[in-house]
Structures are given as structure tokens and as C-alpha cells.
Amino acid sequence: MAAPTNRAAWLRELNMPLEVGPAEMGKPGPNEVLIKNRAVAMNPVDWMMQYGTFPAGPLPRILGNDVAGDIVEVGEGVTQFAKGQRVLAHCIGLATNESKYGAFQEYAVVPTVGCCVIPDGMKYEDACVLPLAISTASIGLFHEERMGLTTPMDPMEKSQPEEAILVWGGSSSVGSAAIQLAVATKYRVVTTASPRNFDLCRKLGASEVFDHTSPGIVGDLTAGLQKWACRGAFDAIATRDTQLNAAQVLAELGGGGMAVVLAPIKELPATVEARGIYAVSILQQDEALGKAIYRDFLPRALEQGLIKPAPPSDVVEHGVEHIQVAVDKLRAGVSGSKVVVTL
Numbered sequence: 001m002a003a004p005t006n007r008a009a010w011l012r013e014l015n016m017p018l019e020v021g022p023a024e025m026g027k028p029g030p031n032e033v034l035i036k037n038r039a040v041a042m043n044p045v046d047w048m049m050q051y052g053t054f055p056a057g058p059l060p061r062i063l064g065n066d067v068a069g070d071i072v073e074v075g076e077g078v079t080q081f082a083k084g085q086r087v088l089a090h091c092i093g094l095a096t097n098e099s100k101y102g103a104f105q106e107y108a109v110v111p112t113v114g115c116c117v118i119p120d121g122m123k124y125e126d127a128c129v130l131p132l133a134i135s136t137a138s139i140g141l142f143h144e145e146r147m148g149l150t151t152p153m154d155p156m157e158k159s160q161p162e163e164a165i166l167v168w169g170g171s172s173s174v175g176s177a178a179i180q181l182a183v184a185t186k187y188r189v190v191t192t193a194s195p196r197n198f199d200l201c202r203k204l205g206a207s208e209v210f211d212h213t214s215p216g217i218v219g220d221l222t223a224g225l226q227k228w229a230c231r232g233a234f235d236a237i238a239t240r241d242t243q244l245n246a247a248q249v250l251a252e253l254g255g256g257g258m259a260v261v262l263a264p265i266k267e268l269p270a271t272v273e274a275r276g277i278y279a280v281s282i283l284q285q286d287e288a289l290g291k292a293i294y295r296d297f298l299p300r301a302l303e304q305g306l307i308k309p310a311p312p313s314d315v316v317e318h319g320v321e322h323i324q325v326a327v328d329k330l331r332a333g334v335s336g337s338k339v340v341v342t343l
């Protein structure tokens with residue numbers, strides 16, 4: 001039988017369409033596995049890198065952060081995973097600038113620390129919406145220098161939820177993951193979304209959802225959170241306005257820590273300590289947290305339905321040829337959905 005070959009959607013030049021062409025078959029190193037990708041999800045940083053609003057690093061390169069697929073080879077020292085397992089994984093091409101680690105190809109190498117077996121009944125196109133959002137939300141919620149919440153490893157040991165957090169942007173990918181992780185850890189979540197996404201946020205476990213376009217949003221959120229002890233805020237959108245509004249809510253409640261998915265702005269109230277997030281750190285500098293989430297918590301949480309793939313996947317097409325269309329669809333804007341290509 002002929003050896004399998006690999007094809008990728010290459011970014012060769014900024015502002016130019018991704019080009020489909022051959023790519024080397026990646027070789028997994030120690031603590032890495034090679035995945036036959038079955039579905040990939042789009043993220044804002046993909047189009048930002050393609051169109052020059054986030055540093056793209058050396059070109060040509062293969063973009064993409066989110067995959068689900070089958071393990072076809074394991075690297076040296078890998079005992080936790082085996083060939084043939086169905087997994088989701090957070091790809092690290094963004095951090096390494098090495099093409100074998102990008103998601104937008106038929107086979108990708110991923111570190112085992114960001115890899116998790118998915119339940120038998122879960123489709124690849126659903127599973128792939130999770131990894132980058134889970135990593136981002138985990139750093140923001142649980143890292144001691146961000147919100148520093150109790151981690152979800154033993155959520156049943158916590159008593160009834162009396163503490164709450166604010167998640168700004170609950171219908172976004174990162175916001176959906178933040179709601180679910182916080183709820184799984186027994187925190188109450190008060191969140192924002194457009195009214196069409198209220199049900200999505202409630203199904204993910206949010207206690208209260210408010211319309212972020214309402215002029216009274218700061219007062220609504222403050223009143224909503226006042227019922228519990230507020231443990232901080234997670235801004236999953238991080239425009240200037242969302243940061244100012246989320247920080248204002250926290251300040252009204254006495255101040256606290258705020259995790260922000262982009263760089264924190266300078267002009268926030270003095271009682272609010274805002275910190276940025278770098279998701280890939282969960283697979284590198286903060287590997288202990290990565291293991292706690294991807295190895296100790298997520299497999300069981302997926303099995304038990306504590307964490308569900310969300311927001312729902314919007315499968316654009318099948319094949320690496322269609323990744324450009326999918327990137328552009330996300331760039332045009334989405335509401336409560338994740339753009340996905342099956343492979």
C-alpha cells in the first residue's frame with residue numbers, strides 16, 4: 001500500500017488566499033502524536049494572521065489551532081495515547097512557527113498535553129470547536145495570576161454555588177467555554193449576549209444573561225451579580241468598550257481581578273486588576289494546568305456532558321480546499337456559532 005501523503009492550505013503571502021499544496025508528513029517527537037485531521041475549526045487569529053493584524057511570523061506557513069481526528073502515530077515516551085484513538089487537540093503552530101504543528105492540513109503533530117480523547121458518540125466536527133477556547137478560558141479562569149478560581153478537578157467537593165463571576169461575551173467561542181468551565185466548577189455565571197443567543201448561554205449553565213447592546217447593561221449586570229459574592233470578571237471580547245463596562249461592573253461590586261482575551265487597556269478603575277491571556281501557555285509554561293484540564297478533567301467532563309461542544313458548529317464544506325472560504329466566513333462575523341471544515 002502506498003504511504004499516506006499530506007496536503008495543506010498554505011499561507012505563502014500576507015493578504016493572499018491560502019493555497020492548497022503538498023506538505024511534509026509530520027513526525028511526532030517525544031510527548032507528541034500525529035493526528036489524521038477529520039475536522040478543523042476557524043478562529044479570529046487565523047484571519048488576523050492572514051490579513052496582517054496579528055504577526056504572521058515566517059512564511060510560508062500553515063495556520064490553524066483547532067483539530068479533531070484520529071491518532072495515527074505516537075512519539076517517544078507517549079503512553080497515555082494510542083494509535084486509533086479519536087481526539088480533539090489544541091495545535092501549537094502559532095507558538096512554534098513550524099508547519100507540522102498547524103491545523104490547516106490533513107495531518108498535524110500536536111503535543112499530548114493539549115490532546116483529549118472524545119466520547120464515541122461525539123462527532124469530529126463538534127469536538128473541534130473546543131480546544132483553543134478551552135485553553136483560553138482555562139488560563140483566564142484558573143491561572144493564579146488571572147482570576148485564580150478553584151480548578152474543576154473536584155467540582156463535586158464544592159458546596160452549593162454562592163460565588164459568581166461575570167463572563168462578558170457568553171455566546172463567543174471563548175465565552176461559551178468560560179461559562180461551561182466555571183459552571184462545572186460550581187460558580188454561578190452572569191453573562192452577556194445578543195437576545196438570539198440567550199438560550200445558548202442558559203443551556204451552557206449561565207444563571208443570568210443580559211443584552212450587551214442595552215444602554216443599562218452595567219446596572220443590569222451589577223444587580224445580577226449582587227445576589228452572590230462576585231469572584232471577578234472574564235472579558236471574552238476585550239474591545240475598549242467591553243473592558244470598560246466589565247471593569248465598571250466589578251468596580252461597583254468592590255473591585256477584583258479581570259481576565260481579558262486581548263491586551264488590557266490602561267484606563268480601567270484602580271480597584272480592578274486586569275490581566276491578558278496567552279492561550280498556548282497552557283501547553284508550554286503552564287503545562288501543569290494543561291495536564292489538569294486536558295488529562296484529568298476534560299475526558300470525564302465530555303463523557304458526562306459537563307462540557308459540551310459549543311457554540312454549535314457551522315460546517316462550511318469538506319476538504320482543505322474550502323478552508324479559505326471558512327476563514328473568510330468567520331472574518332465576516334459570526335453570532336453564536338463556530339465555523340468548521342471537515343476533512
Ligand SMILES: NC(=O)c1ccc[n+]([C@@H]2O[C@H](COP(=O)([O-])OP(=O)(O)OC[C@H]3O[C@@H](n4cnc5c(N)ncnc54)[C@H](OP(=O)(O)O)[C@@H]3O)[C@@H](O)[C@H]2O)c1
Pocket residue numbers: 043044045132133136168169170171172173174175192193194195197212236237239242260261262277278279280334335336337
Ligand atoms: N488571548 C488568547 O490567547 C486568545 C485565544 C483565543 C481567542 N482570543 C480572542 O478572543 C476573542 C474572541 O474569540 P472567539 O473565537 O471566542 O470569538 P467569536 O466566537 O468569533 O465571537 C463571536 C461572538 O462575539 C460576540 N460579541 C461580539 N461583540 C460583542 C460585545 N460587544 N459584547 C458581547 N459579545 C460580543 C457575539 O455575540 P452576539 O452575537 O451574541 O452578540 C458573537 O457570538 C477574539 O478577539 C480572539 O482573537 C484570544
